[in-house]
Amino acid sequence: MLKPLLIEVGVEELPAIPFLKELPNIEKKWSAILEKYSLLCEFDFYYTPRRVVLWHREFLTKQPDSEQEFFGAPKSIAFKDGKPTNAALSFVKKCGITLEDIEFNTKNGKEVLYYKKKIEGVKSSKLIGEMLEEFLHSLNFGKSMRWGSLEESFIRPIRWIAIMLGDEKVESELYGVKSDTFSYPHRSISYEPFRFDFAGNYFCKLDKYGVILYQNERKKRIVEGFRKIEDKEGVRIEKDEELLSEIVAITEYPTTLLGSFDEKFLKLPNEVIITSMKEHQRYFPVYKDDKLTNSFIVVSNAITDDYSLIIKGNEKVLRARLSDAIFFYENDLKNGLDYEGLKDVVYLEGLGSIYDKEIRESKIALYLNELFGNKIDKELLKRAVMLSKADLLSEMVYEFTELQGIMGYYYAKAAGEEEELCLALKEQYLPDSETSPLPSTLFSTVVALSNKIDTILALFEIGKIPTGNKDPYGLRRAVNGIIKIVLDKELPFDIEKVLNESGKNYKKLDNKKVKEFFIDRLYQFFNVNPSVIKAVLQSGERDICTISKKIDALNSIVTSSDFKEISSTFKRVSNIVKDVDIDGDLRVDKTLFEKDEESILYEKCERLKGKSFDNFSNRLDELFNLKPEIDAFFDNVMVNVEDEKLKTNRKNLIASIYKTFKEIADIKEVTL
Numbered sequence: 001m002l003k004p005l006l007i008e009v010g011v012e013e014l015p016a017i018p019f020l021k022e023l024p025n026i027e028k029k030w031s032a033i034l035e036k037y038s039l040l041c042e043f044d045f046y047y048t049p050r051r052v053v054l055w056h057r058e059f060l061t062k063q064p065d066s067e068q069e070f071f072g073a074p075k076s077i078a079f080k081d082g083k084p085t086n087a088a089l090s091f092v093k094k095c096g097i098t099l100e101d102i103e104f105n106t107k108n109g110k111e112v113l114y115y116k117k118k119i120e121g122v123k124s125s126k127l128i129g130e131m132l133e134e135f136l137h138s139l140n141f142g143k144s145m146r147w148g149s150l151e152e153s154f155i156r157p158i159r160w161i162a163i164m165l166g167d168e169k170v171e172s173e174l175y176g177v178k179s180d181t182f183s184y185p186h187r188s189i190s191y192e193p194f195r196f197d198f199a200g201n202y203f204c205k206l207d208k209y210g211v212i213l214y215q216n217e218r219k220k221r222i223v224e225g226f227r228k229i230e231d232k233e234g235v236r237i238e239k240d241e242e243l244l245s246e247i248v249a250i251t252e253y254p255t256t257l258l259g260s261f262d263e264k265f266l267k268l269p270n271e272v273i274i275t276s277m278k279e280h281q282r283y284f285p286v287y288k289d290d291k292l293t294n295s296f297i298v299v300s301n302a303i304t305d306d307y308s309l310i311i312k313g314n315e316k317v318l319r320a321r322l323s324d325a326i327f328f329y330e331n332d333l334k335n336g337l338d339y340e341g342l343k344d345v346v347y348l349e350g351l352g353s354i355y356d357k358e359i360r361e362s363k364i365a366l367y368l369n370e371l372f373g374n375k376i377d378k379e380l381l382k383r384a385v386m387l388s389k390a391d392l393l394s395e396m397v398y399e400f401t402e403l404q405g406i407m408g409y410y411y412a413k414a415a416g417e418e419e420e421l422c423l424a425l426k427e428q429y430l431p432d433s434e435t436s437p438l439p440s441t442l443f444s445t446v447v448a449l450s451n452k453i454d455t456i457l458a459l460f461e462i463g464k465i466p467t468g469n470k471d472p473y474g475l476r477r478a479v480n481g482i483i484k485i486v487l488d489k490e491l492p493f494d495i496e497k498v499l500n501e502s503g504k505n506y507k508k509l510d511n512k513k514v515k516e517f518f519i520d521r522l523y524q525f526f527n528v529n530p531s532v533i534k535a536v537l538q539s540g541e542r543d544i545c546t547i548s549k550k551i552d553a554l555n556s557i558v559t560s561s562d563f564k565e566i567s568s569t570f571k572r573v574s575n576i577v578k579d580v581d582i583d584g585d586l587r588v589d590k591t592l593f594e595k596d597e598e599s600i601l602y603e604k605c606e607r608l609k610g611k612s613f614d615n616f617s618n619r620l621d622e623l624f625n626l627k628p629e630i631d632a633f634f635d636n637v638m639v640n641v642e643d644e645k646l647k648t649n650r651k652n653l654i655a656s657i658y659k660t661f662k663e664i665a666d667i668k669e670v671t672l
Contacts, residue, residue, distance in 0.1 A: 003166035005059035006199040010160035013049045016249040018141040029138045033131050038063045046213045048252045063121030070095050072113030125165055129172030150176055167198045185209030186252050188303035210303050211252045219248045222299055225256025236287045237297055243278055251301040259311045263294045265322040271406045276321045328395035337390040337411050350462040354389050361385045364502050365450040376443050384421040384447055388428050405429050431481045438488050445489055452478040453502050461509040479521040486544045495542045528555045531671040538666035553616035554665050569627050574668035577655040586652045597636045601629045616664055
């Protein structure tokens with residue numbers, strides 16, 4: 001029989017960010033538990049800051065019946081002279097039956113003890129509490145808390161639990177709370193619980209009592225509020241999706257409101273104003289004609305006939321934040337940028353001060369500048385690197401840590417520094433996310449790369465190496481950033497050479513581990529068959545841009561429909577010459593040719609070797625086009641003959657083809 005099942009777990013306000021991080025896993029975890037208990041079915045998951053809800057329109061009231069088979073010892077061992085042995089008695093005990101219930105079946109050609117047991121499904125009402133407890137324990141929000149005298153912990157205290165199967169209450173007790181059939185309205189409506197006697201009644205009453213349970217509906221309501229304000233005021237609201245998701249998670253009845261602040265605060269850098277709004281107050285900035293205005297959007301969770309007091313209250317809070325920001329900004333402008341103070345700021349234990357870090361970065365920057373063609377003024381580059389972390393000493397960055405680099409840009413600009421230096425300070429941490437822009441100039445690129453390379457080398461030197469899923473210093477992200485930048489700017493960047501040269505300043509560094517770390521990131525960065533990457537790396541190539549071009553060229557062929565047929569020929573090539581030193585003497589003596597197929601293959605190979613190609617794709621196409629001649633050679637020419645000269649000559653011919661391939665990729669490494 002099928003009945004609707006409603007589960008509501010009521011909590012104190014959930015913190016949005018840790019909840020949203022776990023959100024993608026929540027439905028998967030409940031599905032896994034349903035499957036484990038043989039009660040898998042479709043369901044919906046809803047949440048507000050005060051409740052998580054599992055809703056099943058059709059839920060089995062009882063587990064399906066099942067059968068369990070038991071196999072025991074061979075009959076000849078279980079019974080001797082018609083009497084049961086210990087083997088038979090143990091089987092009876094295990095199955096919970098009598099000797100008379102034993103049956104026999106054939107297994108592996110022998111007659112053995114057998115019993116098929118029918119297992120009656122358990123009523124769902126007896127399992128739901130256990131399932132819910134397992135589900136709640138499975139949720140991982142990072143930190144959790146205890147309350148009262150409980151030993152158990154959860155992200156926030158659980159205050160009520162409602163479980164209804166059809167029109168019946170399911171008895172359970174979790175976290176010291178007994179299940180019941182009541183819930184709570186929006187706090188603006190009442191602090192008293194309301195009862196419901198069936199699921200439909202629950203949904204109706206929630207709506208009546210000011211709770212929009214469906215998160216998608218709350219989001220639509222907020223976005224519609226944005227649209228109305230934009231149409232009325234002729235403005236554009238910056239719809240930050242992450243912030244919007246957070247607002248959806250912390251509201252039960254969202255109302256979009258327009259507030260404002262004094263125009264004098266607009267003299268602050270836009271980033272300061274926006275950070276004050278978004279990071280600290282969860283406000284959305286407002287633009288007009290692509291310029292930031294002195295307006296902001298706040299989404300209220302209150303239900304009232306007059307929202308003016310809520311607007312005024314938020315305006316007051318923002319005014320205080322911006323007043324502090326003005327004070328910090330003006331003080332910082334007076335003090336200017338000075339990197340000498342960084343000598344007193346510890347970077348990490350074992351790595352000296354941030355000033356020491358800048359010295360290391362400047363050496364890397366000068367090396368990269370030389371590598372990239374000495375296109376940047378050396379003195380200006382050194383100054384940019386030394387100033388890059390100076391804003392860490394500013395009052396503004398002390399208060400708003402997320403503005404480091406950005407404030408350096410404004411302070412350097414105010415001090416009359418060169419524009420490319422100022423921009424480099426702003427862009428030094430790019431890319432800082434998957435969707436982040438990259439440094440816009442070569443000058444900024446060198447500063448950004450120097451920062452990332454030093455961070456990686458320095459942390460490896462003191463053993464702060466990422467393990468498993470743990471990467472507290474973001475070193476994997478740093479390598480990905482280097483790869484992105486190098487590919488975007490098409491810069492020469494041989495991993496071996498760059499790390500060897502840059503690593504000279506790190507006396508305790510195990511450079512081999514760093515190189516392995518870089519290579520491992522290539523497998524994660526390029527979204528292709530890993531064997532394609534391995535094949536390219538086996539060519540010995542370590543320049544990132546060239547690696548990328550080779551991967552693209554090889555992957556386009558590997559993913560073609562006829563590659564399987566092509567690959568068999570070239571795998572045979574690699575097998576034939578596996579004992580040949582392809583870096584040795586591979587001279588071919590044409591006078592030893594006995595078959596036309598040898599001459600034809602040789603001539604075509606020689607023409608191909610002397611030909612220039614615009615790209616690796618064209619070169620690979622020509623190499624793979626050798627397939628008919630190679631097939632003909634293998635069909636008509638015996639390689640492993642008794643005559644050593646003849647055998648060596650033929651192996652050298654095949655090995656020279658293999659070597660030409662290996663200049664791009666080692667074809668034997670490619671697997672499908």
